[in-house]
Amino acid sequence: MNKETRCFVLSMTQVSCQKPLCDEWIDNPCRYTDYFVRAQEPDTRNLIPPSEARRMSRILKRALVTSITALNESGISHPEAIITGTGTGCMENSEKFLIDLCRYGENCLKPTLFMQSTHNTISSLIAIILKCHGYNNTYSHMGISFESALLDAWLQIKSGMIRNALIGAHDEVTPFMALVMERTHPEFAFISETSMSAMLSSGSDSTSACEIKDIKLFHKPDMEKLAALLNEDTDPMLMLGINGNPLNDAPYLELLENLDYSPSTEQYKKTFGDNFSSSAMAFYKGVRILESCGDDKTGRITLINHSEGSDWSIIRLQRQPGEIVKK
Numbered sequence: 118m119n120k121e122t123r124c125f126v127l128s129m130t131q132v133s134c135q136k137p138l139c140d141e142w143i144d145n146p147c148r149y150t151d152y153f154v155r156a157q158e159p160d161t162r163n164l165i166p167p168s169e170a171r172r173m174s175r176i177l178k179r180a181l182v183t184s185i186t187a188l189n190e191s192g193i194s195h196p197e198a199i200i201t202g203t204g205t206g207c208m209e210n211s212e213k214f215l216i217d218l219c220r221y222g223e224n225c226l227k228p229t230l231f232m233q234s235t236h237n238t239i240s241s242l243i244a245i246i247l248k249c250h251g252y253n254n255t256y257s258h259m260g261i262s263f264e265s266a267l268l269d270a271w272l273q274i275k276s277g278m279i280r281n282a283l284i285g286a287h288d289e290v291t292p293f294m295a296l297v298m299e300r301t302h303p304e305f306a307f308i309s310e311t312s313m314s315a316m317l318s319s320g321s322d323s324t325s326a327c328e329i330k331d332i333k334l335f336h337k338p339d340m341e342k343l344a345a346l347l348n349e350d351t352d353p354m355l356m357l358g359i360n361g362n363p364l365n366d367a368p369y370l371e372l373l374e375n376l377d378y379s380p381s382t383e384q385y386k387k388t389f390g391d392n393f394s395s396s397a398m399a400f401y402k403g404v405r406i407l408e409s410c411g412d413d414k415t416g417r418i419t420l421i422n423h424s425e426g427s428d429w430s431i432i433r434l435q436r437q438p439g440e441i442v443k444k
Contacts, residue, residue, distance in 0.1 A: 122274065122275050122276070122277055122319050123275075123319065123328055124270075124271050124274045124275055124317055124318075124319060124328065124329045125317065125318055125319070125320070125325045125326075125327070125328050125329070125437065126315055126316070126317060126325065126326045126327055126328075126329065126404050126434075127190075127191040127192075127193070127281075127315075127316040127317065127318050127325055127326075128187045128188075128190035128191040128315065128316045129187055129313065129314065129315035129316070129326075129401060129404060130183050130186045130187050130190070130313070130314060130315075131183065131311075131312065131313045131398065131401050132156050132157070132158075132159050132179040132182065132183055132310075132311075132312040132313075133156050133157070133309060133310065133311055133312070133313075133389050133390070133398060134147060134149065134154045134155070134156055134157065134309040134310070134389065134390055135147055135157070135388065135389065136157060137156070137157050137158070137159035137182075138159050138182070138183070138186055140405060142388060143405065146388050149307065149309075149390075152295075152299070152307065152308060153290070153292070153295040153299075153307075153308045153309070154307070154308075154309050154390065155290070155309070155310055156175075156179065156289075156309065156310035156311070156312065158175065158178075158179075159178075159179065159182050159183075161178050161181075161182050164181070164182050164185050164186070165178060165181055165182065172229065173233075173242075174207055174209045174210050174233060174289075175209060175289055176207055176208075176209065176239065176287055176288075176289040176312065177207065177233065177238070177239065177242055179287060179289075179310075179312035180201075180239045180242070180243060180285060180287045180312055180314070181242065181243060181246060183285065183312050183313060183314035184199075184243050184247070184283055184285060184314045185246075185247075186314070187283065187314040187315055187316050188247070188283065188316060190316075191281075191316035191318070193281055193316060193318070195247060195248070195249050196247075196249060196251070196281055196282055196283035196316065197251045197252065197279040197280055197281050197282060198251055198252040198253070198254075198270060198273065198279050198281075198282040198283070199240050199243050199244050199247075199249055199251070199252070199253050199254075199282070199283045199285075200240070200252070200253075200254050200255075200256070200266045200267075200269050200270050200282055200283070200284050200285075201237075201239050201240040201243075201254070201255045201256070201266055201284070201285045201286070201287065202255075202256045202257075202258075202262035202263035202264070202265055202266035202267070202284075202285070202286045202287075202394060202397070203236055203239060203255065203256075203257055203262055203286070203287050203288055203393070203394065204257065204258075204259050204260065204262050204288050204392070204393020204394060205236075205257075205288060205289075205294070205393060206234070206235060206236035206237075206238070206239070206257065207233055207234050207235070207236070207238055207239070207289070208289055208290070208291055208294050209289055209291050210230050210233045210234040210238075211234040212291060212293060212294075213230050214226070214227075214230040214231050214234050217230065236255050236257045237255040239255065239285070239287055240253050240254065240255045240285075241253065243283070243285075251279075252273070252279065252282075254266075254269060256269070258428070259393050259424055259425075259428075260393050260396065260422070260423075260424025260425065260428060261334060261396070261422070261424050261428045261430055262286065262393060262394060263286035263313075263394050263396050263397040263400070264332065264334060264396060264422065264430040264432065265334070266284050266285070266286065267284055267329075267332060267400070267432070268332045268334060270282035270284050270317050271317070271329055271332050274317060274318070274319050277319075280318060280319050280320070281316060281317060281318040281319065281320075282316075282317050282318075283314065283315075283316055283317075284314070284315050284316075284317060285312070285313065285314040285315070286311060286312070286313050286394035286396075286397030287311065287312045287313075287394060288310060288311050288312075288392045288393045288394040289310050290308055290309065290310050290392055295308050298392075302391075302425075303362075303364055304362055304364035304365035304425070305360070305362065305365070305391040306360040306361050306362040306365065306386070306387075306391060307360065307386065307387065307390045307391060308390055308391050308392060309389060309390025309391070309392060309395075310390075310392060311389065311390075311392050311394040311395055311397055311398055312394075313394070313397040313398060313400070313401050315400070315401075315404075317329070325437050326404045326405075326407060326408040326436075326437070327404055327407040327408070327434045327435055327436050327437050328434070328435050328437050329432070329433070329434060330351075330417075330433040330434065330435050331431070331432070331433040332430070332431070332432050332433075333346070333430065333431045334428070334429070334430050335428070335429040335430070335431075336427060336428055336429075337427050337428075338429055340368075340371050340372060340375055341375050343372060343375075343429065344372055344375035344376050344377075346431065347376060347380075347419065347431075348378070349378040349380070351417060351419070351433065352380060352417070352419040352433070353380055353381065353417055354380060354381045354382070354383065354406075354417065354418045354419065355380045355381070355382050355383070355418075355419050355420075355421055356382075356383045356384075356385065356399045356402065356403050356418055356419065356420045356421065357369045357382055357383070357384060357421055358384075358385070358386055358395070358396065358399065358421075358422050358423065359382075359384050359386065360384075360386040360387060360391060361387065365391075367426075368423050368426045369421070369423070372421070383402070383403075383406065383418070385398050385399045385402045386398075388402075389402075396420070396422040396430070399420045399422060400420060400432065400434075403418045403420050403432075403434050404434060406418055407434055407435070407436040408436075410436060416435060416436040417433065417434070417435050417436070418433075418434050419431060419432065419433050419434070420432040420433075420434070
């Protein structure tokens with residue numbers, strides 16, 4: 118791997134239970150008491166023609182709007198790669214297709230619902246709209262889908278295979294899915310939806326938020342060995358997926374008990390909720406923290422996520438000081 122090649126975050130945006138396509142949540146977050154809250158829908162009229170938008174499901178419109186917005190803010194018109202992470206894909210269209218199958222059999226089914234119900238529909242639609250014919254991939258690994266997509270983009274940029282990539286994490290939760298998740302995922306505390314897109318690049322400038330220094334994925338790691346990977350110099354601040362539910366929080370607390378130092382900690386799930394792409398909002402919040410910090414002590418932040426206590430990820434972000442000439 119070329120040690121001189123680095124990976125920077127150029128731009129990013131989000132649609133969630135907070136106000137979409139902005140960062141108003143930092144100073145004035147929306148507060149919820151319900152167990153399940155859907156995302157606030159963005160205004161798509163200036164980015165997607167109404168004739169096309171009316172044929173798209175919620176998740177497709179969110180993915181397209183966040184992708185176009187991130188691209189516009191980055192100054193890159195055509196990404197060399199489009200890589201998406203999604204836990205359950207286009208659930209709303211999947212539900213509609215299965216309901217029609219039960220009602221009408223196999224004789225009068227709408228092909229659009231089937232074609233727009235697969236997991237890779239999201240990345241494919243973005244590529245079609247943007248007219249991008251490069252690398253296109255989708256990861257569906259439940260709670261570490263976003264990390265898997267991010268790792269793919271990071272490795273390709275670091276190795277010099279591509280210069281930039283549009284990454285995204287998109288998951289929708291229908292009312293029916295919320296009931297299923299309540300029964301199958303008792304570790305969730307507040308269920309919502311996530312759509313986050315970001316532009317990564319090997320080149321940066323003075324406006325770049327931060328650099329992605331390292332990404333690691335683990336399956337059922339030993340907690341002491343996992344804790345040994347963290348230290349006060351590289352990981353002074355930890356972003357943890359603590360949500361107030363003991364079933365979810367216990368692995369994080371065990372990790373903290375095994376550390377030989379006392380890091381500062383940040384949380385994000387009480388603001389953005391739980392779903393299979395919620396770790397993308399940890400990434401989003403972490404970058405925004407580094408973007409606004411002004412001293413070396415908070416110039417690094419490490420994102421730690423676990424999915425059902427078995428799959429873990431460590432993502433290290435570092436504030437980018439000074440100006441770097443764009444490649």
